[in-house]
Amino acid sequence: MLIHKTEDVNALDSEKRTPLHVAAFLGDAEIIELLILSGARVNAKDNMWLTPLHRAVASRSEEAVQVLIKHSADVNARDKNWQTPLHVAAANKAVKCAEVIIPLLSSVNVSDRGGRTALHHAALNGHVEMVNLLLAKGANINAFDKKDRRALHWAAYMGHLDVVALLINHGAEVTCKDKKGYTPLHAAASNGQINVVKHLLNLGVEIDEINVYGNTALHLACYNGQDAVVNELTDYGANVNQPNNSGFTPLHFAAASTHGALCLELLVNNGADVNIQSKDGKSPLHMTAVHGRFTRSQTLIQNGGEIDCVDKDGNTPLHVAARYGHELLINTLITSGADTAK
Incomplete structure (x- = not known):
């Protein structure tokens, strides 16, 4: 496939996405390479400030991520919610992509606009393997977001028992409270997460703790x-x-x-x-x-x-x-x- 000289490789659609954004979203490493060699801007941002690297990570394409990084894609780029490609990887179960990105980062504990780290996103979405990876790479298990909620609060609220157990086994504070005094037990109980409630009670948490x-x-x-x-x-x-x-x-x-x-x-x-x-x-x-x-x-x-x-x-x-x-x-x-x- 040839890109004619008359074609604008950085043409924008209504969402300000370039052809490179689309190729990255589709995880097509060959087209990505071709577009970049034809002058496509590697770190172009769309309406939501997402870069092609954000898109490639969301599609869980390790190969696409590697090609973009080879061509100097910004691993610290932030979208409008201040999310980096690592946040996107954590939310989308893109473990292989995260493994490529993490060695290039100064910290895995960067927070987005809501104060959430990649670990928050992995816990919220119930991705055990991603939680394991982030903890192994130095994620702060007790990092809190803008409302003082930890990864454990989110895993408990969403009912991800395996993540709850993993976080606790790694030393997460079972009695942690957010700004309004909600514990993981409050979070699980309010959302009907019976298995998490049972697990926390079996660990001996204070049943009548108040917010x-x-x-x-x-x-x-x-x-x-x-x-x-x-x-x-x-x-x-x-x-x-x-x-x-x-x-x-x-x-x-x-x-x-x-x-x-x-x-x-x-x-x-x-x-x-x-x-x-x-x-x-x-x-x-x-x-x-x-x-x-x-x-x-x-x-x-x-x-x-x-x-x-x-x-x-x-x-x-x-x-x-x-x-x-x-x-x-x-x-x-x-x-x-x-x-x-x-």
Whole structure:
């Protein structure tokens, strides 16, 4: 194939990509070589500031990466998110490409705009082999991003148990907290990652550890309707009546949340106090009234929920249900004997 002298090898498409970007994305080493010898700019940046090297790495083409580097591709080039080719390799499981790039870098701990290192990206995407490689090459296992989240937080949140185990075996801090006080257990519990939750509990992490809002892993699991996690945490002895900074217990969260019905039943069956009140006097029954959780209000009443309890403003659950217009709930409360004269 010949490139005619009249052709512009650096012509841009609508995304500011050159033919070299395309060849790199396709991993075509021969065309890459030909384009460069015909005057293609090796470090041209597209709209997102991605270079052909970023593209070659994303396509996991070791050969394309080697050709570009032979022609002085910038291994430290950053895109608009400040990601280098190593970040892209880590996110895309491009282990062979990373092995080519790493010896040319002064550090594997460079962070992107969000403060994430290549290790964060590898952990987030569940790439065990890449995590192993980065750790072997000196990655900081406890590096934190802009929100103080470690690689372990991300692996736990995404449910990558093998990566979680690997990081912990290499000395990752199991009790690490981000800026809002979330631990890896909070992260896993909130996203329903039951196997990671079990693993962390087996390691003996503090089950009732709180974040800056006073919420435990059980609070978060209830808020997000993660019933399997709620079951595991309660079986393991989590405090079902732990109040957060506002005085809300996991039962308040289960009463309010969109998918908390089964969580609420699990808590009630595990001895949660159905009449506990928050700092503003709201009981779990008040929470069902605010959010119109009709079935859950019945469960609470059947288990001793005080139907006419008043909050700090003197409102009963019936007042609250009426204010929010939840007709089914109003009927349930009245049928169950709510005092309409209050």
